[in-house]
Amino acid sequence: MKVNELFSVKSERLFERLCELDHLEEAFKRVKKNKGSEGIDGISINSFEESLGEQLAQLSTELLNWSYKPMPVRRVEIPKPGSKEPRKLGVPAIRDRVMQTGIKMLLEPELDPTFSGNSYGFRPGRSQRDAIERAAKIVKSGKEYIVDIDLSKFFDRVNHDRLIGNLSKVVRDKRILRLIGLTLRSGVLEEGKFISTPEGTTQGSPLSPLLSNFVLDELDKELERRGLEFCRWADDCNIFVKSARSGERVLKGISRFIKEKLKLEVNWNKTKVAKSRGVKFLGFTVVRGHVAISQGALNSARLKLKELIPRGSHLPIEKTIEKYNEWYLGWWNYFKVSRYPNQFRRIEAHARRRMRSRIIGASKRKRFLVKKLRRQGTSKNAAFKTVYSPRGRWRLSNTRVLNNAFNIMWFRRRGMLIKSEQRLEHWFHVKRWA
Secondary structure (H helix, E strand, O other): OOHHHOOOOOOOOHHHHHHOHHHHHHHHHHHHHHOOOOOOOOOOHHHHHHOHHHHHHHHHHHHHOOOOOOOOEEEEEEOOOOOOOOEEEEEOOHHHHHHHHHHHHHHHHHHHHHOOOOEOOOOOOOOHHHHHHHHHHHHHOOOOEEEEEEEOOHHHHOOHHHHHHHHOOOOOOHHHHHHHHHHHOOOEEEOOEEEOOOOOOOOOOOOHHHHHHHHHHHHHHHHHHOOOEEEEEOOEEEEEEOOHHHHHHHHHHHHHHHHHOOOOOEOOOOOEEEEHHHOOEOOEEEEOOEEEEOHHHHHHHHHHHHHHOOOOOOOOHHHHHHHHHHHHHHHHHHHOOOOOOHHHHHHHHHHHHHHHHHHHHHOOOHHHHHHHHHHOOOOHHHHHHHHOOOOOHHHHOOOHHHHHHOOHHHHHHOOOOOOHHHHHHHHHHHHHHO
16 A cells, blocks of 8 residues: 555544544644634643643543543534524534544545535635635626525534445545544533434534535535536535526425435525525625625624624723724625725724714713814814704714714724725726726
8 A cells, every 4th residue: 555545535544543642733733723612621722732742642542442432512602694593503622622623634635625616615725705706707607696595404404324324435444434423423511401413513613514515515516417507605505597497497406406315404584596686695795797795794794883882881992993903804804805895985984983973972061072173173163063963972973073073094093994995996906907
């Protein structure tokens, strides 16, 4: 056997490689890089690292003598955009994350290259930007209708027997398959109560993205066999067709395949056939072949601004700007692929308006606000006329006088990020050379 085949998925010695201390140590480094909180045992990444040699040696020994047993994952809930129900994630213990990452390191290099080129989620060297730009390119080619398929509780409904059975066709080492099975059935601890997991994969575990892509690659291959163009990110799949009639026909056939072959369910409340501008994909929508931020994502951003810049707060303006900058930099970096710069300008303008509303609210007396405006160069007459008008604080925050007194330059001098001008310059550069 060649050296590079020694630990391939078709090798029967994968398990030995998993148990080697240098492999487990590399797995821990990746776990540490990804950060995350502790599992049900309360051991944090830093605590685990303090006795790393001992922890990894014990894990290796337990794996080798088959006394290893994964702990139930700790259930956490995070808000889910556009849904009243929170997204349920599972946090495995650090030692279990190390073991799962070790398995992922062995399987991913060989499984991933076999996956469809139309799959983008949680894959090395692929990003949301790649997916949305590909979607825009397909729409621009003339396929303006999208079959937007939403799988109902996909991560909770993956069939374990079917998954392990299909994995056994490519992974020869049965011991690795057994460990994956133990991980899938490890259960959940929610509010002190143990809940068994006879089906599903844990969102939040290192192995879950690879396993979910493996399961859904079967759907990808079926779509390719039918000659359909599509983009998939995890369980979010968009299929592109030229007409609504074609879309309905495709939806009927694919939904039958999903139910009968994959043993999964389509969420009919969220599944639809519509023109591209009416479909949200990864927070974006495609309008006339160009990428734009979806209205839902913009609404979520405004709600986030309400949280970051509340009307009443004890925090000084500078501290609030600091919190805003931290959020907005990440938001802008994700959505900067949008070809509509005004979307960024509106979000930034809304943030500044909320800041001005804070400034108004911090002035306990109207005469104090007049003084602030006068210091900013506002005429006495304009300051008095604006402040002593019957308008409430929110309406007042968007008046010409307040906009001029606390303008973009005023906020920029206090460190507030202004990214829309940068995006606008980029957009004009693209238009010029297009």
